[in-house]
Amino acid sequence: MTPVQRTVTRTVAALIGMYFFAFALVPLYDVFCQVTGLNGKAANQPRAMSNEGVDTSRYVTVQFITRSSKGLPWELDVMTRQLRVHPGQPTEVEFAFTNKSDSASWGRTVPSVTPSEASLHMRKLTCFCFQEQRIEGGQRVAMPLVFQLTRDLPSEINTVTLVYTLYPVENKDNVSQQVQRTWREGGDA
Amino acid sequence: MAPKLPPQHPLEHSTATTAGQAHEHDDHHHYGGPGGIKRWLLTTNHKEIGSLYLIFSLSMFFIGGIFALVVRAELFQPGLQLVQPEFFNQMTTMHGLIMVFGAVMPAFVGLANWMIPLQVGAPDMALPRLNNFSFWLLPVAFGLLLSTLFMPGGAPNFGWTFYAPLSTDYGPPSTTFFIFSLHIAGISSILGAINIIATILNMRAPGMRMMDMPLFVWTWLITAFLLIAVMPVLAGVITMMLMDINFGTSFFDAGGGGDPVLFQHLFWFFGHPEVYIMILPAFGIVSAIVPTFARKPLFGYASMVYATASIAILSFLVWVHHMFVVGLPLAAELFFMYTTMLIAVPTGVKVFNWVTTLFRGSITFETPMLFSLAFIVMFTIGGFSGLMLAIVPADFQYHDTYFVVAHFHYVLVPGAIFAIIAGVYYWLPKWTGHYPDERLGRWHFWLSVIGVNLTFFPMHFSGLAGMPRRIPDYALQFADFNMVSSLGGFLFGASQLLFVAVLIKCVRGGEKAPAKAWEGAEDLEWSVPSPAPLHTFETPPDMTSQAPQRH
Numbered sequence: 001m002t003p004v005q006r007t008v009t010r011t012v013a014a015l016i017g018m019y020f021f022a023f024a025l026v027p028l029y030d031v032f033c034q035v036t037g038l039n040g041k042a043a044n045q046p047r048a049m050s051n052e053g054v055d056t057s058r059y060v061t062v063q064f065i066t067r068s069s070k071g072l073p074w075e076l077d078v079m080t081r082q083l084r085v086h087p088g089q090p091t092e093v094e095f096a097f098t099n100k101s102d103s104a105s106w107g108r109t110v111p112s113v114t115p116s117e118a119s120l121h122m123r124k125l126t127c128f129c130f131q132e133q134r135i136e137g138g139q140r141v142a143m144p145l146v147f148q149l150t151r152d153l154p155s156e157i158n159t160v161t162l163v164y165t166l167y168p169v170e171n172k173d174n175v176s177q178q179v180q181r182t183w184r185e186g187g188d189a
Numbered sequence: 190m191a192p193k194l195p196p197q198h199p200l201e202h203s204t205a206t207t208a209g210q211a212h213e214h215d216d217h218h219h220y221g222g223p224g225g226i227k228r229w230l231l232t233t234n235h236k237e238i239g240s241l242y243l244i245f246s247l248s249m250f251f252i253g254g255i256f257a258l259v260v261r262a263e264l265f266q267p268g269l270q271l272v273q274p275e276f277f278n279q280m281t282t283m284h285g286l287i288m289v290f291g292a293v294m295p296a297f298v299g300l301a302n303w304m305i306p307l308q309v310g311a312p313d314m315a316l317p318r319l320n321n322f323s324f325w326l327l328p329v330a331f332g333l334l335l336s337t338l339f340m341p342g343g344a345p346n347f348g349w350t351f352y353a354p355l356s357t358d359y360g361p362p363s364t365t366f367f368i369f370s371l372h373i374a375g376i377s378s379i380l381g382a383i384n385i386i387a388t389i390l391n392m393r394a395p396g397m398r399m400m401d402m403p404l405f406v407w408t409w410l411i412t413a414f415l416l417i418a419v420m421p422v423l424a425g426v427i428t429m430m431l432m433d434i435n436f437g438t439s440f441f442d443a444g445g446g447g448d449p450v451l452f453q454h455l456f457w458f459f460g461h462p463e464v465y466i467m468i469l470p471a472f473g474i475v476s477a478i479v480p481t482f483a484r485k486p487l488f489g490y491a492s493m494v495y496a497t498a499s500i501a502i503l504s505f506l507v508w509v510h511h512m513f514v515v516g517l518p519l520a521a522e523l524f525f526m527y528t529t530m531l532i533a534v535p536t537g538v539k540v541f542n543w544v545t546t547l548f549r550g551s552i553t554f555e556t557p558m559l560f561s562l563a564f565i566v567m568f569t570i571g572g573f574s575g576l577m578l579a580i581v582p583a584d585f586q587y588h589d590t591y592f593v594v595a596h597f598h599y600v601l602v603p604g605a606i607f608a609i610i611a612g613v614y615y616w617l618p619k620w621t622g623h624y625p626d627e628r629l630g631r632w633h634f635w636l637s638v639i640g641v642n643l644t645f646f647p648m649h650f651s652g653l654a655g656m657p658r659r660i661p662d663y664a665l666q667f668a669d670f671n672m673v674s675s676l677g678g679f680l681f682g683a684s685q686l687l688f689v690a691v692l693i694k695c696v697r698g699g700e701k702a703p704a705k706a707w708e709g710a711e712d713l714e715w716s717v718p719s720p721a722p723l724h725t726f727e728t729p730p731d732m733t734s735q736a737p738q739r740h
Contacts, residue, residue, distance in 0.1 A: 003391045004315045011383045015421050022425025022455060026440060029451050038518060041448075069444065070358070110443045117518055167444025 037120035041112070046130060047123045054088040055151045061159045062149070064093065072168040073101040074135065076109065079142075090148045095128060095164070097143065099135040106169040108132040114161040121153040122160065132169045230325070233317035234723060235302050238324050240620070242299025243613070245327055247689075249291035250606075252335070254682050256284035261644075261678035263661055264671045277661035278346035279338065285349025286367075289467065290374045291331045293601065296609045297470040298323075298381045301409050304616060305385060307714035307721065308403045310394025310730045315387035323380035330373035337363035337370075348659060350460065353441035353452040357433045364434060368427045375420045382416035385409055394713070394726070396733030400491065403712045407494050408473030411501045415462045415469075418505075423459040426452065450515050457508035465504045468568075468600060469497055471608030472539055475561045477712065478615050479543050482558035483550025484709035489542040496535035496542075503532050513584045522581045529579035533572065540569055555707070556630030560611035563603055563638055571599030574649065589659075592652025598645045602681075607637075610688065617695050618702030622720035625695045629687055636684035643677025 001009070033041045061084050066076040079094040099105060109129045113119035124130075128143035135141055149160065222228055232238060259280045263271050272280070302320065306313055314320045337344040342361035345351065356364055389410045393402070402410075429440040430452075439445025441452045472493075480487040487493065509517065509525040543565050552558070574596040578584050587593060610633075617625045651670040656663055663671065705715040717725045 004387050007387045007390050008316070008383055011386055011417055014417055015379060015383075018418055019421035019425055022422040023429075025455060025458075026429075026451065029448070029454065033448075036518075038521075108444065114516060115518075116516060165443065167442075169444070 037118075038116050041116075041119060044130060046125060046127065049090055049125055049148060050088070050123060050150060052088055052151050054086045056086050058087055058155075059084045060087060060149055060153065060157065062091075062147075063159065063161045064095075065161060065163045066095070067163065067165040069165055069167050072105065072107045072166050074099055074105070074107055074166050076164060076166050078164075085149060087149045087151045087153050090125060090146060092144050092146045095143050095145060096140060097128075097133065097135055098140045099137055102137040104134060104136045106132055106134050107166055108169050109164045109166055112163045112165070114163065115157060117154060118149075118157050118160045121150045122162075123148045123150060129164060231321065233313070233321050235306050235314045235317065235320065236620075236721060236723065238314075238320050239299045239301075239303030241324050242295050242302055242327075245324070246292050246296035246299055246609075247692075249287050249295070249331060251685070253284050253287035253292055254685065256280045256287065258678060258682050260284065261675040264663070265675040266672070267663055267665055267668050269662055272661070274661045275343060275346060278348075278659065279344040281659050282345045282348055282351075283334070283338070286334065286345070286371075287331070288601075289349060289463075290371070290378075291327070291334075293467045293605050293609070294378060295327055297409070297412070297467070297605075298378070298385075300405075300470065300474070300609070300612050300616075301381075301385055303620065304714060305388055305406055305409060306392070307619075307717065307725060308406050308712055309389060309392060309397060310713050310726045310732065311388060311392035312724065312726050312729075314384050315392055316384045319380050320384050323377045323384065326373050326377035326380075330370045330377065333366055333370040333373070337361075337366050340366070350456060351430070352456070353430060353433070353449050357430055357441055360434075365431065368431045368434075371427055372424060375424050378416055379420045382413040382420070385413040386417070389413075394729040394732045396731060400494070401732065403473075404476035404487065404490070404493055404497075405470065405473035408469045408476075408497050411497050412466050412469045415466050415501055415504065419459040419462040419466075422455060423463075426455045426459065429455075450512075453512045453515060454508070457511045458505075460511065461508040462501070462504040464597075464600075465500060467605045469500065471564070471568075471605050472497060474608045474612040474615070475543065475564050476539075478557050478561040478611055479546050479565075480711075481615070481707050481709040482555060482561075483547050483552050485546055485550045486711075487542065488545040488548075489538070492538055493542055496538040499535040500532060503528060503535070507532065510579055510584070513581050514588050526579055526581050530576060533576055536572055540565060540572075555614075556625065556627060556634055557611045557615035559631070559634045560607045560614065563634070564607045564611065567599055567603030567607070567641070571596055571601075571604055574599060587652065589657055590652035591648040591656045591658060594658055595645050595648035595652055598648070602645065603638075603641050610637075613692075615707070616714075617692075618706035618719050619714055619717075619721055621695050621699075622702055623695050623699035624702050624706070625691050626699060629691045629694070633684060633687040633691060636687065637681060640677050640679075640681025640684055644674050644681055645677075647671075647673045647677075 032038065061082060063082045064078040064080070066078055068074060068076060075098040077096045077098070079096065083091065083093070085091050097107075108131070111127070111129045113122055125146040125148065127145050127147075129145075133141075133143075223231060229237065229241060232241075257280075259272060260277065263269070263277055302314065305311075334344075340361075340363040342363060344363060345356070345360065345367045347355040347360055351360075351364075351367075389402070389406055399407075429438070432438040433440050433442060433447075439447040441447050441449050443449060476487055476493060506528045507525055509521060510529045513522060513525075554562075574592065578587055578593065578596055614625050614630060617623070647670040651667045651674075654667065654670075656667045656670075702719040704718050706719055707715075713730065714721070716730065
C-alpha cells in the first residue's frame with residue numbers, strides 16, 4: 001500500500017465512522033435525556049405512587065398548556081389550567097379530548113416539562129399520554145392525569161409547566177390488539 | 190479507488206517526459222490533452238481545477254449576491270413593496286445556502302488546489318482524477334439547488350439552517366431536491382478534503398517538515414480534518430430529514446417519539462465546525478500576505494499552528510451556543526458559554542501575531558495588503574460581537590435579531606470573503622503572469638469597505654433595538670437603519686463588478702510579474718515562474734539544504 005493509499009483508507013474509515021456516529025447520536029441523545037431529564041422528557045410509563053409523605057411547608061404552582069397540531073381535527077382542553085400543590089401530594093387533573101370531525105381518528109399526546117430539571121421529579125401515576133387514543137367523530141372524552149411531584153424537587157423550582165401537544169397517529173383500526181381504554185367516557189360534544 | 194492511479198494525465202505525462210525539466214521554464218503550452226470544452230471537463234491538472242473552482246465560486250458569489258440584494262431591496266422601506274413573504278423567505282434561504290456551500294467553501298478549495306501543491310513542492314494533488322470529480326459534482330449540486338426556484342411550491346424557504354419541523358413538516362415539496370443537492374455538495378467537499386490531506390501528508394518536497402509548511406497549508410490541513418469529521422454528520426442529518434419526509438420515520442417528529450431539538454443539536458454539531466471551515470483557511474491567507482507586505486517573517490509561526498488546532502478542537506465543544514434559548518439546564522448554559530469565550534484566546538493569539546508582524550515592519554499598502562488589514566480589523570469586530578453573543582443572558586435578547594446577522598456577516602464578508610479576495614489579488618501575478626491593476630484594485634477595496642460597513646454596521650443597532658431576522662417587513666422605527674443597510678448592500682454588490690473588471694484585465698494583460706512577484710514573498714510558490722507553467726515541481730525541490738525558513 002502506498003502512503004497515499006494508506007492516508008485515503010484511513011480518512012475514508014473516519015468518514016464512515018462519523019456518518020454512523022451521527023445516527024448513533026439519536027439513541028444516545030434519548031438515553032442522555034432520560035437519565036438527566038434534559039429536554040423535559042418525562043417518563044413514558046406509569047409509576048407507582050411514592051409514599052414519602054406530603055411536604056405541606058411548600059407550594060408549587062403547576063400549569064397546564066395544551067396544543068393541537070396540524071392534521072388532527074381534535075381539541076384538547078384542561079379543566080384546571082393552574083393549581084398549587086404540595087410536593088408529594090398526588091393530584092388528579094381532568095383533560096377533555098374533542099374530535100371535531102365526523103369520523104373517528106387516532107391521536108396521541110406528547111408531554112413536555114418545563115423547567116426540564118423538574119421532569120425527573122414529575123411522577124405520573126396515570127396519564128392519557130401513555131397511550132394512543134381513538135376517538136369517534138364528534139365525541140368528547142374526558143381523561144385523567146394523576147401526578148405527584150417528588151419531595152426532592154429542587155427548592156428553586158416554584159412553577160412547573162406541563163405542555164401536552166396532540167399529534168395524529170396512523171389509523172390503527174385494523175390492528176387487532178387495541179389499546180385498552182381505561183378512561184371514563186364523557187358526554188357528546 | 191483505482192490502485193494504479195497515475196500521478197498525472199497519461200497524455201500530459203508523455204509530453205512531460207519528453208519535454209522534461211529543461212522546457213518547463215520557457216514553454217507554458219506543452220498541453221497534449223483534448224481541446225475545447227473537453228479539456229475542462231476532463232482536466233486533472235490542479236491549476237486548471239483550481240481555476241474552475243474559483244470561477245464557479247465567483248459566479249455563485251454573484252448569484253447569492255443577487256438574492257441578498259432582493260432581500261435588501263425589499264427591506265429598503267417598511268411594508269411589502271417588491272416580493273411576497275414566501276419568496277422573501279426563499280431568497281434569504283437560498284442566499285445563505287449558496288454563499289456558504291457554493292461561494293465560500295469552493296473558493297477556499299480552489300485556492301487550495303492552486304496553491305497547496307505549489308507551496309509544498311508537489312507536482313499535483315495526490316488524487317488528480319478524484320479532484321476532477323469533486324469539482325464537477327458542484328455544478329450538478331448547485332444546478333439542482335437553483336432549479337428548486339422554478340418548482341411548484343418554490344425553493345426551500347426555511348432558512349439555511351433548515352430546522353425541523355420547518356423543513357420536514359412545513360417545507361415545500363422541493364425540500365427533497367434540496368437534500369439531494371446538499372448531499373452532492375457534501376460529497377464534493379469530502380472528496381476535496383481527502384485529496385488535500387493526502388497531498389499535504391504525502392507529497393511534500395523532501396526535507397519539508399510539517400513545521401516548515403506555510404500557514405495556508407497548515408490551516409487547510411486542519412480545515413480538511415474538520416470537513417472529514419463533520420460533513421458526514423451533515424449527511425446523516427439530511428438523510429434523517431429525507432427519511433422523515435419520505436419514508437415515515439420520526440427522527441425529528443415529536444408525534445412519533447422523535448425530537449425537533451435533536452435536529453438542532455445534530456445540525457450545530459456540524460454547523461459550528463462548519464463556520465470555522467469557512468474561516469481557518471482565511472487565517473492562512475492573511476498569515477501569508479501580512480509578512481510579505483510587512484517584509485518581516487510571521488511573528489509566532491508555531492503559536493499560529495497551535496492556535497489554529499485549538500480553535501478546531503474547541504469548535505466541537507461550543508455548538509449549543511447557537512441554541513441557548515431552546516431551554517437548557519444552567520450547567521449546560523455555563524459550560525457552553527465558557528467554552529465559547531475560550532475560543533477568543535487562540536483567536537486573540539492570531540490577531541496579536543498579525544499585529545506584531547506589522548510592528549516595525551516596512552509596510553506597503555498594495556491591494557492584497559489592504560484587504561488583509563481590513564480583514565484583521567473587521568474580523569475582530571465580528572469576533573467581539575461573537576463574544577457578546579456568547580453571554581447567555583445577553584443572548585436571550587440578541588437571539589434571532591439583526592445583531593446576529595451583523596455578527597456573522599462581519600466574520601464572513603470582511604472575514605472570509607475579504608481574505609479570499611486578498612488571496613486572489615496576492616496570487617494573481619502567479620496565476621496570470623500579470624499584476625492586477627492597482628488603481629482599480631484600490632477603488633474595489635475602498636468601495637467594498639465602505640459598502641460592507643454601511644450594510645452591516647447599522648444591523649448591530651437595529652438588532653439591539655429588537656428587529657427580528659428573516660422578516661420581510663418591520664416596524665417603522667427600524668426604517669432608517671434598514672435604508673442605510675440597503676444602500677450599503679447595493680454599493681458593496683456593485684463594487685464587486687470592479688473585481689470582475691480587475692480579473693478580466695489581469696488575465697488579458699498588464700504589467701509583467703517576475704517569479705517573485707512581491708518583494709517580501711518567501712514561500713515556495715514564488716520560486717516557479719510567473720505565470721506558473723502547467724506543470725511545476727516535476728522534480729521536487731530539495732528543502733533539506735535550505736536554511737530553516739521559520740525558526
